Amino acid sequence: MTGTLKTPSANSRGLTPRQAQREPAWVRYLLIGIVLLILTVLIVVPVTNIFVQALGHGWSAYTHAFFAPAPPPAPDHLTRAQALVQRKLAHTYESAAHNREAIATTLFVAVLVVPLNTLFGIAAAWLLTKFPLRFRSVALTLIDLPFSISPVIAGMVFVLLFGLQGWLGAWATNVRIGRPAFDIAAAFPYVQLAWVPATGIIFNWPGIVLATCFVTFPFVARELIPLMEAQGTEEEQAAVTLGANGWQLFRRVTLVNIKWGLLYGIILCNARAMGEFGAVNVVSGNVIGKNGTIPIRIEQLFSAENNLSGAFALATLLAGLALLTLLLKSMLEWRTRQSTRKVQDA
Amino acid sequence: MSILAQNITKHFGSFVALDNVTVEAPSGQLVALLGPSGSGKTTLLRIIAGLESADSGSILFENQDATPHSPRQRNVGFVFQHYALFRHMTIFENIAFGLRVRHTPEPEVRQRVGELLRLIQLDSIEKRYPSQLSGGQRQRVALARALAARPKVLLLDEPFGALDASVRKDLRRWLRRLHDEIHVTSLFVTHDQEEALEVSDRVVIMNQGRVEQVGTPEDVYNHPANAFVLSFLGHVNIFHGRVQSGTAYARPHEIDLTRTAPAAGGTAAKVVWIHRAGPTIKVELTIEPDHQLMVVEVPRDRFAALELQPGEVVYAIPRDLRVFQDYQI
Numbered sequence: 001m002t003g004t005l006k007t008p009s010a011n012s013r014g015l016t017p018r019q020a021q022r023e024p025a026w027v028r029y030l031l032i033g034i035v036l037l038i039l040t041v042l043i044v045v046p047v048t049n050i051f052v053q054a055l056g057h058g059w060s061a062y063t064h065a066f067f068a069p070a071p072p073p074a075p076d077h078l079t080r081a082q083a084l085v086q087r088k089l090a091h092t093y094e095s096a097a098h099n100r101e102a103i104a105t106t107l108f109v110a111v112l113v114v115p116l117n118t119l120f121g122i123a124a125a126w127l128l129t130k131f132p133l134r135f136r137s138v139a140l141t142l143i144d145l146p147f148s149i150s151p152v153i154a155g156m157v158f159v160l161l162f163g164l165q166g167w168l169g170a171w172a173t174n175v176r177i178g179r180p181a182f183d184i185a186a187a188f189p190y191v192q193l194a195w196v197p198a199t200g201i202i203f204n205w206p207g208i209v210l211a212t213c214f215v216t217f218p219f220v221a222r223e224l225i226p227l228m229e230a231q232g233t234e235e236e237q238a239a240v241t242l243g244a245n246g247w248q249l250f251r252r253v254t255l256v257n258i259k260w261g262l263l264y265g266i267i268l269c270n271a272r273a274m275g276e277f278g279a280v281n282v283v284s285g286n287v288i289g290k291n292g293t294i295p296i297r298i299e300q301l302f303s304a305e306n307n308l309s310g311a312f313a314l315a316t317l318l319a320g321l322a323l324l325t326l327l328l329k330s331m332l333e334w335r336t337r338q339s340t341r342k343v344q345d346a
Numbered sequence: 347m348s349i350l351a352q353n354i355t356k357h358f359g360s361f362v363a364l365d366n367v368t369v370e371a372p373s374g375q376l377v378a379l380l381g382p383s384g385s386g387k388t389t390l391l392r393i394i395a396g397l398e399s400a401d402s403g404s405i406l407f408e409n410q411d412a413t414p415h416s417p418r419q420r421n422v423g424f425v426f427q428h429y430a431l432f433r434h435m436t437i438f439e440n441i442a443f444g445l446r447v448r449h450t451p452e453p454e455v456r457q458r459v460g461e462l463l464r465l466i467q468l469d470s471i472e473k474r475y476p477s478q479l480s481g482g483q484r485q486r487v488a489l490a491r492a493l494a495a496r497p498k499v500l501l502l503d504e505p506f507g508a509l510d511a512s513v514r515k516d517l518r519r520w521l522r523r524l525h526d527e528i529h530v531t532s533l534f535v536t537h538d539q540e541e542a543l544e545v546s547d548r549v550v551i552m553n554q555g556r557v558e559q560v561g562t563p564e565d566v567y568n569h570p571a572n573a574f575v576l577s578f579l580g581h582v583n584i585f586h587g588r589v590q591s592g593t594a595y596a597r598p599h600e601i602d603l604t605r606t607a608p609a610a611g612g613t614a615a616k617v618v619w620i621h622r623a624g625p626t627i628k629v630e631l632t633i634e635p636d637h638q639l640m641v642v643e644v645p646r647d648r649f650a651a652l653e654l655q656p657g658e659v660v661y662a663i664p665r666d667l668r669v670f671q672d673y674q675i
Contacts, residue, residue, distance in 0.1 A: 234426055234428060234430035235430050235431075235433070237424075237430065238426060238430040238431075238432070238488075238491075239432075239443070239447075241417050241418075241420075241422060241423070241424040242443050242447065242491065242492075242494075242495065243444055243448055243495060245447070252432075252443075252446075256434045257433070
């Protein structure tokens with residue numbers, strides 16, 4: 001490489017120093033090939049498989065996973081074969097209702113968890129970057145804790161705390177705490193709202209919210225801390241000397257500077273909140289038709305009901321969410337880079 | 347409106363940033379806080395603004411105690427070394443910020459911002475963002491932003507520190523003219539003695555958390571209170587052991603060079619280097635016994651008459667020796 005660069009003919013061909021640093025062609029193609037192979041085996045094939053399996057039995061089979069027709073009223077005398085068909089129809093109908101319920105639960109949990117962790121993340125990042133704090137490194141480690149703990153352990157912690165034998169078990173297993181539920185199929189095209197009475201923290205939605213909160217709480221904070229650190233406190237100081245109060249300072253200066261990073265953190269937090277399995281599995285009790293989120297329901301369809309096409313149909317929702325998240329993520333990463341570049345310029 | 351910082355003491359851990367410092371800026375004056383890095387000048391400025399709190403002492407604006415007031419209540423204009431402009435706001439919105447947070451009516455905001463944009467001679471760029479401006483332009487915008495809400499006093503923290511040499515010089519003359527127009531009491535921090543002496547009405551020279559001398563630029567340059575002030579305000583040659591009461595100092599332009607040995611008071615020195623570029627010729631010499639370096643500035647006509655060559659031995663005669671008690675530079 002260097003030998004050819006020294007000759008005048010190489011210079012006349014316009015080789016730049018950048019080209020001089022390049023690896024030989026076969027090394028480049030080998031590396032690119034290996035990466036493509038790994039991506040195909042680990043990502044492209046499995047994701048494609050989800051959609052192929054879910055849609056393999058046709059579009060109506062796919063939609064039946066969510067909206068199955070109610071079985072017709074059964075005549076008094078059924079042949080064995082008719083009885084089998086009848087049972088299958090009833091089962092599909094019930095299964096679709098459970099699937100919708102899982103979607104509703106997932107949305108309900110995400111609606112509670114994501115705003116909570118957004119608030120927490122902003123507060124933590126604000127505290128850790130704008131003020132000199134004595135226990136800064138300890139706090140940073142604590143924020144990272146959910147990343148390093150197995151989600152199953154995280155779930156267990158709440159069971160040990162609020163479960164029947166837990167420290168707060170006597171109170172936590174008897175507290176009445178219902179929740180709103182909605183179903184879009186029962187009164188289509190309207191949404192049917194209902195209040196679902198329930199008891200207890202564990203094996204009930206508060207347990208799922210707690211466990212999901214725990215697992216997803218680093219996302220927003222982790223996204224904001226480096227960004228806010230890079231931006232420093234000078235603009236805030238300027239705003240204070242110009243007469244801004246705390247809220248004006250936050251809304252007009254800090255929030256505007258972090259908005260893209262914040263949105264990115266929220267999207268990651270949401271993706272994880274909807275997709276969390278381990279911790280939710282422990283606290284939800286994994287009872288069919290009770291308090292399952294989408295990942296829990298997928299596992300039930302797959303292992304307990306042996307309903308592979310249903311499992312894959314539900315999985316397309318999570319895969320779709322993941323693809324959408326990736327798309328938004330790369331768009332936001334681009335915007336965040338732009339605003340960090342502005343920091344370095346300004 | 348006058349500023350008085352009275353008996354200010356500030357520690358950072360065991361480091362004493364300010365040691366019982368009292369500084370006054372009389373109403374309408376432009377006062378420079380001059381000192382090397384670590385002298386506590388920026389800390390003092392931030393304490394006056396309320397961005398930092400003192401361990402003890404008080405801040406008075408026009409004889410009114412402002413010590414318990416937050417920076418928001420103090421209504422000071424503060425200009426940061428690195429501008430600290432709001433990067434997501436246009437130049438117009440940057441300047442308008444102080445008025446917007448006070449809920450000033452829109453027509454008044456437009457009028458005031460327009461006024462300031464003309465004052466800083468940047469009225470054509472109100473729709474641009476800070477990242478599209480040069481350093482000098484940004485600092486002028488920062489100044490306009492600080493002035494927008496008609497602050498009682500203006501505090502500037504190394505306002506030209508991040509600019510290149512030629513822009514610095516232009517901008518500091520501009521600041522002086524601007525101050526003559528608007529007459530707001532201003533306190534500015536700098537480590538550049540030339541800047542402080544050229545721009546300010548009064549200079550406060552600080553070192554290691556203490557005030558060394560206060561006075562007009564002429565005062566402090568011609569009558570330095572001690573060896574630190576003397577050496578900080580420009581190059582100085584040291585003559586150890588020449589005088590019994592302490593150490594003798596002379597500035598490069600206060601020394602004559604001759605070929606013939608004088609009757610008394612001269613020192614033999616060897617020419618080692620001659621800088622010919624500049625308004626005067628700078629000659630570096632070594633004083634023989636211990637090769638101590640000395641710099642002498644010779645006027646061009648005098649240099650032409652002498653025709654000095656490197657390696658020659660000549661005699662240096664200080665016209666004016668200042669003597670201070672022992673001090674390590």
